[in-house]
């Protein structure tokens with residue numbers, strides 16, 4: 001609890017530095033990674049160009065990535081969210097929206113509402129910058145799940161400060177739009193939008209074996225698995241969205257009788273996020289007990305047309321606005337857990353979840369417990385973007401959580417999952433970006449990205465994070481040396497030959 005309070009206080013004090021240029025320590029979400037940078041505030045495009053001439057630079061959105069992809073120590077860090085690139089323009093004819101680099105997802109969604117439009121898809125937190133989010137492959141679930149897939153045009157500045165505009169169809173476009181800081185700053189994107197839509201939302205507590213029959217015909221499916229229930233047929237919470245046809249039915253809930261044992265256990269499970277922090281080993285006992293009770297529950301609701309977070313919360317209004325902030329702020333996994341995620345082929349989702357459950361059972365006597373639930377979102381379709389989760393077809397995005405001090409256990413789990421399912425692909429804002437991913441991403445694609453980088457940033461002033469340098473197989477980790485000092489690579493000639 002005290003650590004949670006400390007984290008909130010730390011976040012508040014770093015918010016107090018918003019908009020102030022100068023040296024500061026920037027941290028990733030949950031503060032597991034950190035770097036000292038010289039923060040620069042791009043008030044407008046001209047200032048941004050001038051700031052880029054001052055030396056080595058990097059680009060930070062809202063710094064909400066978990067894995068430190070946004071951190072290049074020792075650089076002039078362009079703090080895009082704190083800057084003034086806030087333009088938004090809806091284009092009626094093409095039904096697209098033009099978005100500047102300082103705009104957050106929430107600002108974009110509120111702007112679109114005025115035009116009775118919405119984003120095709122998005123992640124479940126809205127404070128991030130639109131560009132920072134889409135450039136790491138952020139996704140929702142269901143139809144058109146990868147945000148970057150909705151981009152039709154983008155503009156970035158090369159290292160002479162000149163605008164480079166790319167449209168969908170240009171050979172470099174698919175690389176640049178999901179380039180995790182290797183091409184930066186992207187100052188503007190143009191995104192497809194969709195008409196507002198109401199959905200029916202059906203949520204269940206059930207067994208995994210029933211998931212497929214309960215979600216038939218759904219447009220969007222996500223589920224969460226109690227990691228310490230039984231791997232043979234785990235206890236899951238399933239959420240299915242279907243476009244509303246005809247009149248909305250009244251909300252209804254079918255579940256255990258009031259104050260029965262199942263009712264009490266179900267209530268306790270709903271408080272997992274609170275217990276997670278205080279009694280990690282109790283979490284397992286509770287899940288095993290609940291599993292034996294065979295709790296079944298169904299809740300049916302209809303989402304509101306103007307609901308900004310309908311994918312994650314079917315009730316009208318924003319989830320964060322309900323309930324006392326003291327609880328949601330201090331105990332929700334968003335604010336207390338480290339989150340690591342990756343993508344596995346959709347037809348392997350259940351096998352991988354079972355694999356994770358068996359693995360963590362083995363770590364129990366070592367004192368490690370997964371927090372909360374294992375989150376699984378089903379991403380349909382195939383993306384043209386070489387670095388999108390869905391590039392080779394539909395995938396499940398699997399999210400695992402731990403106490404921040406246990407984050408290295410999640411890296412170990414990720415490594416085991418890659419060995420078990422070699423087609424596992426990374427999320428650039430949430431996976432540990434380890435060289436093992438090179439194979440699945442395709443070395444030819446990584447080289448092409450770096451070639452584009454070299455064409456537009458020949459002065460080697462744009463720096464990006466150490467894990468990305470390792471992923472691209474350029475430069476070496478130099479202990480005690482900041483990325484800015486290490487340069488991009490010891491031997492540029494060799495890299496040019498490889499590219």
Ligand SMILES: Cc1cc2nc3c(=O)[nH]c(=O)nc-3n(C[C@H](O)[C@H](O)[C@H](O)COP(=O)(O)OP(=O)(O)OC[C@H]3O[C@@H](n4cnc5c(N)ncnc54)[C@H](O)[C@@H]3O)c2cc1C
Pocket residue numbers: 029058059060061062063064065066069070071080101122123124125128129130131132133134135136137138139140180181182183184185186187334427428429430
């Ligand atoms: C609470 C929470 C919930 C989340 N939920 C989801 C979710 O539901 N789905 C999901 O997929 N992800 C989710 N994420 C991950 C998050 O969406 C990504 O990590 C996202 O990249 C963060 O955006 P940001 O603006 O903070 O970017 P940063 O973390 O600041 O930067 C990310 C990368 O983008 C680059 N970058 C930033 N701005 C620019 C720019 N203008 N031009 C070029 N490069 C740039 C940076 O250099 C860096 O490489 C969540 C994260 C948090 C903290």
